[in-house]
Amino acid sequence: MGVWRVTADVLATSRFALSPLSETFGALGLLATGDAPPWQRAWAEAHRPAFRARVAADPFSTDLLDQVLGHKWVPDYFLAPPVTREARVTDELATVRATPRDVALADLAVAMAGAPLPVGVQVPDPAGATADLLAWVWEHTVAPDWPRRRRQLQADITARSAAMTSRGWAAALADLGPKIRWLGEGQLQINAGDRPPRDLTGARLFLVPITAPRGWVMWDQPHAYALVYPAGGALAPTSPTTAPTALRDLLGATRADLLTRLDTPASTSQLAAATGLALGTVAHHLRVLNAADLIHRRRAGRDVLYQHTDLGRRLSRTAEEASDPGPSGRAV
Template sequence: MSVWLIGADVLARSRFAVSPLIETVAALKALGGHGTHPGQRSWLEAHRPGYRARLAADPFAAAFVKVAFRPRWVADFVVTPPSQTDGGFAEEVGQVRATPPDVARADLATDWPGPLPPELRGDDVSERVADLFEWVWHGTVLPDWPRRRQLLEADIVSRTHQVSSGGWAAALDGMRKGMRWLDNGELQINGYDHPPRDLAGSRLLFIPTTSRRGWVGQGEQRYAVVYPCSGLLADPSIIAPPQALSALLGPVRAIILTQLESPKTTTQLVALTGYGLGSVGGHLRVLRDARLVWRRRSGRTVLYQRTGGGDQLVEMGAR
């Protein structure tokens, strides 16, 4: 398994961050069929025809997505952790554009069976990759960015609450498939058989994304864990609450209560359940009045979670 050695100093300096470029990579992977959510169907239906047309007209783009986004692998230079946690898309894509072409080609060639496709061998490879990312960002992500950013920031608030209440182990365990906190400052990041890597003196970021699967990235003295956001759009049919609970509370309130095992914002609940903001807000008020849900404010964000009574009701309904 791959393990990062993370001392107390590295963990103390680690940060959660939102990355427009990482979300653009997630969108590009989704458009290419690399793991999607039921809730992304309408977005995919709107943008996949344009994506396919772009690949059909651009041999470079077609070769790049084939080589750069293989199952359980992504080229390092396109997911290098951002140098600033509050930077914008232009700054982040600028890092990709500034990648020396020999570095980009070497990243793309990693474990590729044979020579790179001829389209990827030119000295303009980094420029053209950045151009593709800009096309994806402006055409598919930016129009949806306010909603996506709300989901990502809400996830960060929830994870930060987990850190403050249960420590880093509580926040990191299960953050992404195959990752868990071990003893003695060791973080298992995946199941690959690689030598342990000491992150002493490095900067560590945790970046949520709407991608179905996460990945890890690294740059000069910078590392990142990219993980699936807990506020992802979902199909309500796969989060159906116990029948008895639905009969008692009604199906929508039962779904909401079932989802509040951990703190979530109204925005996250809207995304998870598929119901409108007004509907979710109204049901939360009823659940709060019944003392099944409590709320707390963290900065500008309001988090909701089940009370002890709410926990008992969900547990009894599942029997």
């Protein structure tokens, strides 16, 4: 499945979407493998003992993680494309639970790539057992952190939507993954496989960001397809301030930091995700900077983006030059 063929109609109806269940599945993988990226290491270490105890007490979960999910193919019934811009995890889990036993076992067998199906997963209701495991991961490890994660994912959507508006699909799809790229002429490369191209004519296409470092594809043939990808940018708050000292002294550390970050357009949610500040706090400081004519705002679809004005850019650069140490290590 190296290439998806997408018509102009598919592109026109494509949407970015949030999927709590996709975020949960990504979290499941990080907890199971112990291979969490730096920005999620503390979270994984805090939840892994309880997760391991939950898995050890359930033969289905043990065999599922040890033998089935160790292969590259995720069983189809685990995940389906969202049907709205922001799916509800209860609805997504209900879709998993509704999978008939024979369909779930067939999907598990495909994921095993010809190896014998483990006894532990051959339970009366494998789909229900799968949903129970995913629900536990959601409730105990993801849901308490969902507001912060949601801000980060929405920030990625905002940035990519703005890029698509100004520079087209190739810009919106940049950096979705090492093997994903827009080839032009209606062709979207999703991996380096040599499978025949898949024609998405008449289907809906969703792009779903997650905070885990690796993505996947999913579908409900022939109606909908989704490309799940790691959200771009830093997924943890960056340094408290990157602004020059002179600018901090003039504006205060928070406003100086926000102004420094606005060399490129960003939304309130994106800035909150990058700085770790509350949305209300960011919004207040942006209003002050806007009133001082240091930044301006413009609408991009449903989002409002902020960026330097010429005055704000000159102020930032002047302050940076004033704070730049000379050869003696002192300001010149």
